[in-house]
Amino acid sequence: MSKVVEISPTTRHEGHSKLVLKVNEAGIIETGNWLSITPVRGVERLAVGKTMEQVPKIASRVCGICPIAHTLAGVESMEASIKCEIPRDAHLLRVVLQCANRLHSHALHNILTLPDMYIPGTDTKINPFTPEEPVRSVAKRIQRLREIAQTVGEIAGGEAIHPSNPRIGGMYKACSPQAKTKMYDLAKEGLVLAHAQMDFMIAVLRNYQNRDWTDVGGKQIAIPKTLGYHDQGYLATHPVYGSSSLDECPTWDPSRFSENRPWDWYMGESEITLEDPTYPIGGTTKMGTKANPQMEACTGIPCYDGAPVEVGPRARMVQFKNFDEKGTIGQQVARQMEYPDCLTAMIAALDEYNPNGKIVADYIPQGDGSMGWAANEAPRGMDVHMAKVKGGKVLWYSMLVPTTWNFATCSAALKG
Incomplete structure (x- = not known):
């Protein structure tokens, strides 16, 4: 029964x-x-009647982990509605900011994951806060990765939490040659650490995958070999950044989106x-x-082509890198594999970035009420913001955040 x-x-x-x-x-x-x-979150309702400059600032308060993703998705949904193209160098600074956000989030996620993992070859769970080796060195590496990410976020974004530099039409401030060099040096240091952290995390995840049981509340619980498997599809718009309705070939289609009660x-x-x-x-x-x-x-329950989907690291790996491992461990491994991508994409953007380039559009329309959308590939998945702007004021605003996309898929993965 x-x-x-x-x-x-x-x-x-x-x-x-x-x-x-x-x-x-x-x-x-x-x-x-x-x-x-x-x-009730209420952010969408709070946005109505506000200026298009205000709303991304409000939206950034939705999540304590992803304020950068919500800021960028919010700004770019406004730009999509008013049909404002931003200068290339402004976009590159946003890419740098995006990569910093993902790097910090993935490192923080490791701290949340490690207490469930075991030191390979033992039945001792990993305490990321212990002063003892070998865990102490790992914890220091995680904290340094977070520090690098937050420092780059502060330089490119003005602040790492609730970034103040992104604006409608581009960015408020350019980064000087000295700031570019600083971010570049940090990214190069971070790339070495990211490779090491990726290798470590995948090793402990594989060790967990090969175990027969895990301890939960003092009880030995069998680990199913199909832990977290589901048959839903995957959805991602870009391996690093995202897409918007301004793109020549957008990679998200609002006509394929529906929402269930x-x-x-x-x-x-x-x-x-x-x-x-x-x-x-x-x-x-x-x-x-x-x-x-x-x-x-x-x-609500968001669906794409009538069915729930998974968004996030594995969805990006499936869509763009032919990754095919299912289950909870597959999802975790995919997250670790994104570590180096955060830094290589950041370095590529900094290589191209011109500190003397234009960072604000020459003309910023005020909008005619058309709907625009922006999908940001936040650390935990695709974050879609949709907006209608007229006369500089927001008429309508909607957010489809990563966890909302994943609720139904995770529910399906619990069965069995």
């Missing part, structure tokens, strides 16, 4: 969400619902009939509690 268990809140990710799982007598998941329980997708009301007080972070929800994912979920 099936039982229902709830894990609320889930941890080690940005935002607020929970899992509602229907499991069989053996504890195998028959139906999994991962859903956002964040109160949580009511049509998630489980209805049910009673919690299974609990585990030993589950980490305070145990699972108490038996007898009511759960209703249909009513509690606060996001």
Whole structure:
């Protein structure tokens, strides 16, 4: 007989969400619902009536991990609506900023991943905060990668968090020759560290993949060989940066996008009939509690060609590098493989960047109400912002953030 268990809140990710799982007598998941329980975000509504310069600043506050991605997607959705092409050197600075954001996020994600991993050849889990070797050297490398990324983000973006330099029509300030050299030197240092960190992370991930069990709350839990497998498609617009409706050949099509109600997708009301007080972070929800994912979920279910898709590192690797490994470990390996790309793309952009080049468009239209969109390949996946601007004011604004795309796909991956 099936039982229902709830894990609320889930941890080690940005935002607020929970899992509602229907499991069989053996504890195998028959139906999994991962859903956002964040109160109504309201950013899209706040944007209406604001100037097109204000809205990207507001949008950057949506996520503490990806303010750069939301800033760039927000700015570029406005530019797409008003049909404003920016100078090449302004775009190159945005690419540098984008790469810095992804580098920092991937390094931070390693800190979230490592506590589940084991030191190869042992049954000792990795504590990224231990002062002991060999983990201490790894932690220092992660922190240096984060420091490099944040420093480059501050130089190119004005600030690493809520960057102030991107503007409608380009960038406010150019980076001097000295600043370019500084970023270039940091990128070269980071490339060496990124290769080493990629190799280390893939090694511990493969070690985990080869294990028969893992410890969760003091219990030995068997690791399925198909952990995290799903049959959904993948969606990415670019290996590094993104796309917009201004592109000659856009790689996202709004006519293929649709959105379903949580009511049509998630489980209805049910009673919690299974609990585990030993589950980490305070145990699972108490038996007898009511759960209703249909009513509690606060996001729609975005679909492309009528079906949920996966966005993120693996989607980019599948789309652009013929990567084909499925499951949770495949997703993690793909993320590590993006490490060097962050730095090589940053170096390529800096090589081309001219500190004396133009960084603001000669003419910035005020918009006629046309819809424009921009898809930014944020660290965790494709971040689509859509906007309608008229007379410099925002008439309509919508955001399709990476986790929203992934909720339904991750739910499907829980089954079995």
